[in-house]
Amino acid sequence: MLGKLIKYDLKYGAKLFIILHALLLLASILGRIFFLEKIDFNADSNTLLTSLGLFISIYLLLFTAVCFGVMLLLAIRFYKNLFTDEGYLTWTLPATPNQQLWAKIISGTIWYAIDIMLYSLCLVILVTGKNVTTAFAKIAPEVTESLGMPLSRYSLYMLIFLLISCIGSVIMIYSCVAIGQLFPGHRVLCSVIAYIIISTVIQIFTFIIMAVLGIFPNGHNYVVGTSGNVGHYLITVFKASGALFLITTAIEYAATHYIMNKKVNLI
Amino acid sequence: MKPILECQGLTKKYNNFYALSNLNLTLDRGQIIGLLGPNGSGKTTLIKLINGLLTPTDGRVMINSLAPGAETKKLVSYLPERSYLNDHMRVEEILSYFVDFYDNFDLERARKMLHDLEIDTNSRLRTLSKGTKEKVQLVLVMSRDAELYILDEPIGGVDPAARDYILRTILTNYNENATILLSTHLITDIENVLDRVLFIQNGQLSLNASVDEIRTKEGKSVDALFREVFRC
Numbered sequence: 097m098l099g100k101l102i103k104y105d106l107k108y109g110a111k112l113f114i115i116l117h118a119l120l121l122l123a124s125i126l127g128r129i130f131f132l133e134k135i136d137f138n139a140d141s142n143t144l145l146t147s148l149g150l151f152i153s154i155y156l157l158l159f160t161a162v163c164f165g166v167m168l169l170l171a172i173r174f175y176k177n178l179f180t181d182e183g184y185l186t187w188t189l190p191a192t193p194n195q196q197l198w199a200k201i202i203s204g205t206i207w208y209a210i211d212i213m214l215y216s217l218c219l220v221i222l223v224t225g226k227n228v229t230t231a232f233a234k235i236a237p238e239v240t241e242s243l244g245m246p247l248s249r250y251s252l253y254m255l256i257f258l259l260i261s262c263i264g265s266v267i268m269i270y271s272c273v274a275i276g277q278l279f280p281g282h283r284v285l286c287s288v289i290a291y292i293i294i295s296t297v298i299q300i301f302t303f304i305i306m307a308v309l310g311i312f313p314n315g316h317n318y319v320v321g322t323s324g325n326v327g328h329y330l331i332t333v334f335k336a337s338g339a340l341f342l343i344t345t346a347i348e349y350a351a352t353h354y355i356m357n358k359k360v361n362l363i
Numbered sequence: 364m365k366p367i368l369e370c371q372g373l374t375k376k377y378n379n380f381y382a383l384s385n386l387n388l389t390l391d392r393g394q395i396i397g398l399l400g401p402n403g404s405g406k407t408t409l410i411k412l413i414n415g416l417l418t419p420t421d422g423r424v425m426i427n428s429l430a431p432g433a434e435t436k437k438l439v440s441y442l443p444e445r446s447y448l449n450d451h452m453r454v455e456e457i458l459s460y461f462v463d464f465y466d467n468f469d470l471e472r473a474r475k476m477l478h479d480l481e482i483d484t485n486s487r488l489r490t491l492s493k494g495t496k497e498k499v500q501l502v503l504v505m506s507r508d509a510e511l512y513i514l515d516e517p518i519g520g521v522d523p524a525a526r527d528y529i530l531r532t533i534l535t536n537y538n539e540n541a542t543i544l545l546s547t548h549l550i551t552d553i554e555n556v557l558d559r560v561l562f563i564q565n566g567q568l569s570l571n572a573s574v575d576e577i578r579t580k581e582g583k584s585v586d587a588l589f590r591e592v593f594r595c
Contacts, residue, residue, distance in 0.1 A: 097433075100463050108449075164422040184447035188414050189464050190436040 097191050099359050100323045101169045101199030106206065108177065109169050119335070120162050124218035127155060129227050137231035156223070159215060166211045167269060174301050177190040179283065199268075204266035216251075243327035250327055257334050264345040268294060271348035274355040280363050283318050285354060298344055305336050365428045367392050367511050367542045368413065373420030375408050375566075382408040384566040385422065392510070395538050395556055397544040397585070400563035406546045407444060407565065410515050411545075413443050423531060425512060437466070440509035443514040444498050444546075450489040456500055457577050473506035476532060480525070494521045499592055500531055505536045512543045518552060526552060549585040560585050564594060 131151055137144065177186050178196065186196065223232075232239075236247070243250050272294060276287025309332075368390040375383040383405045398406050412424050415431030426435040443467060448457055454477065461468045463509060477484055478500050488496060501517055506590055511559040514533070516525045526549075534556055537543060560577065562570035569592065581588055 097464075103461075104460065181443075181445050182439075182449060184416065184443040184445065187416055188436055188439070188441050189432045192433045195433075261580075269466050359418060360416065361418060362411065 098195050098199055098202075100194060100208075101191060102203050105173070105177075105199050105203035107125065108173050113166065113169060113211075113302050114169075116162050116165050117211070118168055120158065120214065120218055120264070121221070122256045123155070123158055124221040128222050132222060133225045133227045133337050135227065135363065136173060159218075162216075163211070166207065167265075167325075170207065170266060171269050171273055174270050175203075175276075175284075175287070179273070179277050179362065187362065193210075193360070194353070197353060201263065201266055202271060204270070206263040207268055207347075209259055210257070212262065216255055250330075253331065253334070260338070261341055264341045267345050267348045267352065271352045274352045277355065277361075278359060280361065294348070295311070298340065301340055301344075302337060305340060306333070364392060367427060368424040368544070369428070370409075370422065371425075371579065373409070373412060373419055373424055375405075375412060376420040377419060383412070384425060386557075386566070386568055388561070388568060390542060390544070392542050394558040395533075395543045395545065397550070397553060397557045397560040398544055398563065399550060399560055399585075399589055404563045405566040407515060408566070410441075410443075410544070411515055413513060414488035421532065424551055437512040438589055440507040440512045441503045442500055442504040442514045442517050444510075446488075446500065448488055448496070450530070451487065453487050457488070457503065458484065459464065460508070465507055467508040468503075469506050469508060476502040476506065477514050477568060480528065494525065497521055498525060498529070501532070501538065503534055508541075510541050511523060512537060512541060512545075514543065514545045516547055517545065518547060518549055522553040530544060547583075550589055551584075554585045557585065562577070562589070 134146070135147065176182055177200075189196075191199075223229075240246050269291075272291040273287045275290040276283045276285075279286040368388065370386050370388040373383055373386040373388075374381065374443045378529070386405075386409065398409070400406050410416065412419055413426065413431065414434070427438055429435050452460070458473055459471060461473070462470055465501060474484070477499070478503070480492075480495075482495060482499060482502075491499065497517075498521060501514075504512065504514070513535075517533070518529055521529065530553065534544060535547075545553060545557075554574070557574050560570065561568060561572045564583055572580075577588055578584070583591075
């Protein structure tokens, strides 16, 4: 049953998911061909910074938009499939609420993981042109020293961390939608409010933990600019936020599980 | 044989409003039962509780002595009063969906009914009229070999000719041990097929009698009795 649910969940909204990422891939290929391969890294630093700044801003905006789109797709799929008219079919399938929830978590995590892999692919496309690699080769030793490891290894750690955090991101989205269902008159609004509150609470706890551990940039434990410190600092931050992520994900899962088992009220 | 449906002290409260209040009901197998009542009387609430779409405030509902869950959903074939299918899907895809999820779905029966109703299985649902969508849903629901069919307003949005076909479909497509619980306002259209009627009023059961009993004791049709009991 779980396998069948996952199969249909993965199909749901897949077209839009594919279109969004195809556009991102296309933009990355065009960015490499028409900008990064043509840019003169020996130019005056002001000119270089301006054009690179603009380019990075545009691509950051594009990546953020796609990321937001995927988040929205997951939220809409969860909401429509379980709590609108479609829920009349979903909830009358011979599946338990736990199977429904896990089908959504697994399919959502698969989507999110593919999303992150495609972001990585886009980044690889953007920065692996000869022009960029030649320019980077000149500063590579400096970057390696600062990170305390080669950039490639550091990027791999980042990727693994992001892939592990997929499941937490998905559960957070679902928990917000599920909490919104407790307020039948304003389901969507309450889901958004739940998201804002949960995000704020997580931010506050992250801030507290970082303060307690003294791991702010330039805090008493880390001084930016010292050899190898940037990488070590970031890895420590990953560990701390990973632990917090685990705890908040467990709480969000428990809340979603409870609502889906005890509080389903389709109107 | 266990009753197909039992409700004990079933209550559903929305804020301060009781949609169902302490409802007790037992339904045996092999009957076609009309669930009748004015708008807002609690018919759909009862149906949703049986299907596990609502959580009771108090009391319990049992299908074949089981609380609503994955096992009871195998036994119950439910037609809601709204369109519950994803509009982007083709009829053919929806058939595959039902084949995948319901072991008791009879694909051949569904195809025959769709053919009789001249519904193209390659059409996307969003291209079909409201009435045709309702027919598709009814075909899907009646193509399952279920033990309890729950049909919420199955003939409300279709033309009289299709209504006749649908009623014939209902009558010819359920096995004699199965039970059909049918909610509708169109009493005259269905009166002749009913074995029993339940009148529901203000969230409580006000009548549970066989159609023959009503005709013999009250000397009137179900429709006439309904109009008398629920006169505004």
